[in-house]
Amino acid sequence: MSLTPLPYECQKCVLQFFEANRRFKLVERCDSLKAADKAAPLHIYKLYMNPRVIRINRHRYTLGLLRHLPKDHVYYSPYINNVNLDGGAAYDMDQYGLKDPRCNEVLSPGDLKVESKEKINNMEDMTMEMLQFAMRDFIRPQGRMQVQQREDPESSSEDDEDEAEDLPAEGSDDEDDDPQEAQIRRILGDAYLPRARYSSSESEASESEDEPDIDPAVTDQLEAYTNPYSWREENEPAPYRFGIRFQRMNLDFRRDRETFHGIIEYLDYNKKMYDAMKYITEKLFGKRAHPIVIKTLELGDAGGVYRLPENFKVKVSNMRFGTEFGLLWDGLNSIFHESTLPFKSLHMPLEHDHPVIHATQRLVIGTEKMFGENFAWIPFLLKLPQKNVYMLHSPLFHHDYVQLIDNWIETPKSIGTCFTFGVKQYHATQSTLNLLGDHPMVVSKRMEGVDCTEFPHCFNIPLTYESELNVYGKKRTENLDPLEFMPHVSWCLVFEVMPIGSALPLED
Incomplete structure (x- = not known):
């Protein structure tokens, strides 16, 4: 039986309907399809990117830097071993094992650099002074902590006692005024227990029942980050054997530890990780004849260099930015095809005054933590230019909803305006609806097509001769597209302006 290959035009037609990851695998195995693959439009349902x-x-492509040492080595670190098991470090290192900042200065055609605000969120970003400061706090009589650049542990502890006097005592005003200690506490969390909080003498420590044990995992982690500074001062290369770990994983099976559904490759560290990321993006996205069509694009918060192919372009419907919208947009706006703007939907970042945000058709607002607990929500919502707004995990109280209704009665919104508020618990939505039912202008009706036994009634308020406000609750369903941003929400409270007569009288 003879097989006739698909003509080139048919190949293009078929490939554009393949799921993106299946298409990559198919083309990788069939060289004859590579030309058609680059010529056919590529469609992606959801794409997330950060520099690593x-x-x-549902497939994740990850790079990590591994550091290997034998277990009997003097510098063997359980913390570094755990980092290796988790995929490796997320950044390139120099010969001493320190984070290599020079990598962000190396740019090739297509690379885009995103500036970031100067902030320290991880231990690898801490300076040597901060690390030494934290390590001094972890030195206690029963501890094992050893700092490379300190006196012999057999020597007198008078210096340690003097250092303890310099540290703020618990409850003192100086505690909140020390930005260095505040940063350390934010990074280490509950594990950070300054030595000055507790008795510093060995006798007091042995008698105190409240003296907490030192977490060896934290001290080991601190040592792992301070040792490279010592190696650099002594001009000794790090004793690690470096390597790059590449992982491609199907996230639908990430909890299946018996059967790993993915690919892991190990590479020598003779080139930097940014070279490897450039190779990956070139293979996946490079030299395509059409902009990549993406339903939802999400960009991470971290600054750095996005290693992208030259002339990389995307058409995006829904957009999710990190909190630093302005910096991300300034660095990456060139990748968007001119037909992308305005976005159909944009997940709300902090910088809500940006013109790109104002032009978005549908706005998705994050949790109240992004804005602060005392944020004035109602004035903010009333100023939004969008007709469609979705709030994840609504922070509004019952009286806020009533205030919103009163404002819309006084200043009616246009038909099509729809505000949706995500609510985690049924009784919270029910309590709000019960309160709205007591509003003097509310009439109980029903919404055709909204089949929800938990919320059978719709609260109807006439606004003008042509429009009415309908408030109703509904259960979130997986196939409800506008709520794809609400994965942890079970119920929604909807405020929608409709043509008069949209709500139907209750049936007897």
Whole structure:
């Protein structure tokens, strides 16, 4: 039986309907399809990118830097071993094992650099002074902590006692005024227990029942980050054997530890990780004849260099930015095809006054933590230019909803305006609806097509001769597209302006 290959035009037609990851695998195995693959439009349902990770639909492509040492080595670190097991470090290192900042200065055609605000969120970003400061706090009589640049542990502890006097005591005003200690506490969390909080003498420590044990995992982690500074001062290369770990994983099976559904490759560290990321993006996205069509694009918060192919372009419907919208937009706006703007939907960042945000058709607002607990929500919502707004995990109280209704009665919104508020618990939505039912202008009706036994009634308020406000609750369903941003929400409270007569009288 003879097989006739598909003509080139048919190949293009078929490939554009393949799921993106399946298409990559198929083309990787069939060289004859590579030309058609680059010529056919590529469609991606959801793409997440940061300088280290690419997630295409339900497949994640990750790079990490591994540091290997024998277990009997003097510098063997359980912390570094755990980092290796988790995929490796997320950044390139120099010969001493320190984070290599020079990598962000190396740019090739297509690379885009995103500036970031100067902030320290991880231990690898802490300076040597901060690390030594934290390590001094962890030195206690029963502890094992050893700092490379300190006196012999057999020597007198008078210096340690003097250092303890310099540290703020618990409850003192100086505690909140020390930005260095505040940063350390934010990074280490509950594990950070300054030595000055507790008795510093060995006798007191042995008698005190409240003296907490030192977490060896934290001290080991601190040592792992301070040792490279000592190696650099002594001009000794790090004793690690470096390597790059590449992982491609199907996230639908990430909890299946018996059977790993993915690919892991190990590479020598003779080139930097940014070279490897450039190679990956070139293979996946490079030299395509059409902009990549993406339903939802999400960009991570971290600054750095996005290693992208030259002339990389995307058409995006829904957009999720990190909190630093302005910096991300300034660095990456060139990748968007001119037909992308305005976005159909944009997940709300902090910088809500940006013109790109104002032009978005549908706005998705994050949790109240992004704005602060005392944020004035109602004035903010009333100023939004969008007709469609979705709030994840609504922070509004019952009286806020009543205030919103009163404002819309006084200043009616246009038909099509729809505000949706995500609510985690049924009784919270029910309590709000019960309160709205007591409003003097509310009439109980029903919404055709909204089949929800928990919320059978719709609260109807006439606004003008042509429009009415309908308030109703509904259960979130997986196939309800506008609520794809609400994965942890079970119920929604909807405020929608409709043509008069949209709500129907209650049936007898």
